[in-house]
Amino acid sequence: MALLFSGPPRVRAGRQAGREFARVFAPPLRAGVGWLLRTEQPPGAMLGRYGATLDPVAGRYLSFVPSLDVQMLTVVTVRRVRPCSRPNERPEVSRAELDAFAALLGLLGAPVRELYNGFPGGSGTLVLRGRAHPSLLHAAGLYEAGCPVHVDRISRRCCDWDGPGRALLLEPAWPGLVGK
Numbered sequence: 001m002a003l004l005f006s007g008p009p010r011v012r013a014g015r016q017a018g019r020e021f022a023r024v025f026a027p028p029l030r031a032g033v034g035w036l037l038r039t040e041q042p043p044g045a046m047l048g049r050y051g052a053t054l055d056p057v058a059g060r061y062l063s064f065v066p067s068l069d070v071q072m073l074t075v076v077t078v079r080r081v082r083p084c085s086r087p088n089e090r091p092e093v094s095r096a097e098l099d100a101f102a103a104l105l106g107l108l109g110a111p112v113r114e115l116y117n118g119f120p121g122g123s124g125t126l127v128l129r130g131r132a133h134p135s136l137l138h139a140a141g142l143y144e145a146g147c148p149v150h151v152d153r154i155s156r157r158c159c160d161w162d163g164p165g166r167a168l169l170l171e172p173a174w175p176g177l178v179g180k
Contacts, residue, residue: 022104024058027175029101032064032074033110033128035172041135046143046165052172064172066132066140074105074126093117093124102126139169 035052051065051073065073095115101124102112110128117125131137147161 018100021100022107025060025062025101025104026108028054028057028062029074029105029110030108031172031174032062033105033108036064036066036074036128036132036136037130039133039136039170039172041133041139041170042168044142044165045135045139045168045170046162047136047139047169048143048162048166049140051140054172054174066136068137068140068144074101074110074128092121098124098126139165 032052032054041047047066049065051063053061053063055061062074067073098115102115105112105126105128110130112126113129114127115124116127117123132140142165143162147159149161150159
C-alpha cells in the first residue's frame with residue numbers, strides 16, 4: 001500500500017511526521033541531486049527539457065532538471081491520488097509542503113535558493129544553489145538545439161533525431177524506495 005501524505009510534516013503530526021517525510025523523500029532527493037551535480041554524461045548524450053522524473057513516491061512525482069541558465073531546478077509535483085470531483089481538478093502543492101522539501105534538501109546539503117509556482121498549485125519548483133554537472137548541461141543544450149536537419153517543429157515531431165542521444169544518457173540511480 002502506498003504512503004500518501006495529506007500535508008507537510010508540521011501540518012500533520014510534528015516531529016514524528018517530519019521523520020517519516022525524511023525517511024520517504026531523502027533517498028530520491030539524494031539520488032536526484034547527486035545525479036545533477038556529479039554524474040558525467042558521455043559525449044553525444046541528450047536530456048530533454050523536463051529532466052529526469054522518478055515514478056511517484058508517496059503521491060509525488062520528483063523531477064530533476066538542469067537549467068541552462070546557470071541554476072539547477074528540482075521540480076516537485078503532486079500526482080492525482082484519487083479521482084477528482086470536477087474536470088481538470090488537481091491535487092495541490094502548498095507553500096508549507098514546498099518549505100518541507102526545501103528544509104530536507106538543505107539538510108541533505110543542497111540548499112534551496114528560491115521557491116516558485118503554485119502556492120497552492122499543481123506543482124512547485126525549488127531552485128537549488130549551484131550548477132549541474134557541465135556534461136549534463138551540455139546534454140540539455142544538445143536537446144534544446146533541436147534537430148540539425150528539420151528546423152520546423154512539425155517535421156521535428158516525425159523525426160527520431162534525439163533517440164540515439166537519449167539512449168546514451170546516464171539516468172539517476174534511484175535507490176530502492178519506500179512509500180511507492
